[in-house]
Amino acid sequence: MAEKTLILNGTTVADGIKANLAARVAALKEKGIVPCLATILVGDDPSSATYVRMKGSACSRLGMESRRIHLGAETTTEELIAVIDGLNGDDGVHGILLQHPVPHQIDERAAFEAIAIGKDVDGVTMLGFAQNAFGMAEYPSCTPAAILAILDYYRLPMEGKHAVVVGRSPILGKPVSLMLLNRNATVTVCHSKTEGLAELVRQGDIVVAAVGKPAFIQGEWVKEGAVVLDAGYNEGNIGDVDYEACLAKASAITPVPAGVGPVTIATLLKHTVAAAERRVFQP
Ligand SMILES: Nc1nc(=O)c2c([nH]1)NC[C@@H]1CN(c3ccc(C(=O)N[C@@H](CCC(=O)O)C(=O)O)cc3)C=[N+]21
Missing domain, CATH: 3.40.50.10860 (Leucine Dehydrogenase, chain A, domain 1)
Structure with missing residues (x-):
């Protein structure tokens, strides 16, 4: 049996993001x-x-x-x-x-x-998306940014790694693919029409699940030692990953709840504070 899987705690990462926000909110209030x-x-x-x-x-x-x-x-x-x-x-x-x-x-x-x-704190506009594609977004989409924040917090390397993203939505799969690419990962983007999905996921050093189907990613699809990020938010707090089965294979995994979700919200707050600061300090 491999070493114990690291549970990537989104609540901890979110607390880290929010820690410096209270002081920034106070400065704005002044x-x-x-x-x-x-x-x-x-x-x-x-x-x-x-x-x-x-x-x-x-x-x-x-x-x-x-x-x-x-x-x-x-x-x-x-x-x-x-x-x-x-x-x-x-x-x-x-x-x-x-x-x-x-x-x-x-x-x-x-x-x-x-x-x-200037108010697109969730990076949903075409301009926001394009800025993100160039690594120049002030406010990249919150869930993709949260996924990167979790990888960075735990110092999980992206450079040179094969990242397999399952899902290509405009505010999740597509932008997170570009963000991983900008961090020098080799990125494969899979979707509902992909053939041989299991084989592709099995190649992933990093697997991002962003399909919107409960417990869709199977344990047998995950390479031993892979890092698994579950951006799913299905009915009843079930992620897109079959958690117990993937936990057994992964070296690190985000749970649902308390994984990507809380970091998404912390990121949204951070972007909103930054947008307010921009108005005050660079009117
Ligand atoms: N423009 C737009 N931007 C979004 O970012 C966006 C959206 N639309 N539409 C819906 C999804 C969903 N989403 C979640 C954020 C946090 C949790 C979250 O924090 N969930 C808690 C548990 C929730 C509970 O306890 O019920 C957790 O994972 O620990 C979940 C889901 C943002 N989304």
Whole structure:
């Protein structure tokens, strides 16, 4: 049997990120600014409601402000964009997060594009994505940034390693692939049409699961000693990784809960504080 698997503790990593934020929030408050995140939830999906509530509470705990905007399931693209435009022009709001997914009648891309780049703390705009592709994003997407933060916190090397990313969504799989590439990993991006998925995952020194299917990544797919990062958030706090089976193979693994999730939220707060600082110190 191999050495004991390292459990990558997202709560610890998140606490490290949040530790320096309290002082930065206090410094802003001395200037009369309270960093404020606006979250927009469209529709009534209960787990989405939970996530935005968690984001709001995390703001309060750090002495930040949050505005929760909840729009009905029948909202049109135009109505949503009008709300975003209002927040863009509101000097009291520093960051805007539009919770994904939105109801099918909404053009999500158009709505993301409406977010002002200076308030795009979740890196969802095309410009934010492109900046990230060049390693120049001020606010890369929060979950991809969280995955990198966990690897960095535990000093797990990326350079020269084969990273296999399962999933290619615009705010998760695709940006994390580019971030790993920018850190000199060799990256394979897999998706629903990939043939021979198990064999590809088995080549991964680093495996990032970002598919949105509960316990999808099998233990037999994971190479002995691989580092496994689970960005899944399925119903009932189940990740995209078959945890017990992958734990037995991996050298390091993120659990769900208390893995990538808390670091995602800490990253969002960090970006919002940075956006507020930018307004105050470089108006
Ligand atoms: N524009 C956008 N940006 C996002 O970052 C985004 C999004 N849309 N849509 C939904 C997903 C989901 N997501 C989570 C964040 C934290 C936890 C989290 O912290 N979960 C806790 C457990 C949750 C619980 O206890 O119920 C944990 O893993 O320990 C989960 C899920 C961000 N997302």
